[in-house]
Amino acid sequence: MTDKIDGKDDAIWLHCSNSAVRRASRQLNQLYEDAMGDTGLKGTQFSLLSQIGFSNKPSLKVLAETMVMDLSALGHTLKPLIRDGLVELFPDDKDKRVKRVRLTQAGVAIQRDLTGRWRIAQDRFDAAFGQEKSEELRHTLAFIASPEFAKAFEGDA
Amino acid sequence: MTDKIDGKDDAIWLHCSNSAVRRASRQLNQLYEDAMGDTGLKGTQFSLLSQIGFSNKPSLKVLAETMVMDLSALGHTLKPLIRDGLVELFPDDKDKRVKRVRLTQAGVAIQRDLTGRWRIAQDRFDAAFGQEKSEELRHTLAFIASPEFAKAFEGDA
């Protein structure tokens, strides 16, 4: 039964929510980067810069949890931003294990610039998808990304 | 204004659909891989194996488009699967530029095994999220991943 009838029978992303989300993610990444593109910064980097801007000097741990990212993945992802002087790490006063993150001046400037470009992309998304549905979708996705959802997914028994 | 009031003011994923999808994607990847985990294969590899199984010896180009992936990215992603003998490439009869993909016997077996494990994860997702909403979400995401949506996003003018 491996080879179905012939051509485009079925598709994994119509059955698997994980595949569906990843696939949509690739598309959006494309669309948003086209719209913001020429700064050389990626969509993820914009997200990260923005979230760091929104936050108050978060520790790597906290930022990673917030972003629903592995701590080490966050560390890796920050490297190019640190190298390019957009972000900097500094030690916590109380706990010497902890490193906190903040935007540099350059980072703030870039983030501001990116936000303008991002806005265009987001407006296009809302136009194509519907403003209301857009917001609803983001909330839905935030729920899926929440610890409560993870608990419901795993825990229920 | 870089540092807002204090703690958890706002979040980029509540404003940016792209960030929202990526973040949810990270969570789901985690959850699904935990549930399927011990085969050593990733969620993406399951998607790919499944889609190759669903398709009829697609060319790399076609498969890439179907998966909404960059052609070269697909090539890279297939490498470990080819190396491990789950998938194989073979030339097209007519067009010597074209390479087609298919599962090997081992690939078919693994895919079958993975499908069983995946089903558990998907059932948990449906249970936690709601069967109906789950299906609806997949359709929504398929729409977002569609060329029509890309056109609407870019083209409208």
Add this chain to the structure above:
DNA sequence: GGAATTTACTGGCATATGCCACCAAATAGA
């Protein structure tokens, strides 16, 4: 207070993805 355990990061390794430069085959044009 000192050993055992936990916590926050780092570094190495592997996959996931994309862009760009290049190559070869196929196709359009003259």
Add this chain to the structure above:
DNA sequence: TCTATTTGGTGGCATATGCCAGTAAATTCC
């Protein structure tokens, strides 16, 4: 037919992410 252009893939380079194995600092337990 010969040349210019288009197409389908590959390889190199860079970021995105995650796991695992340390490491050092903090906390828990005698």
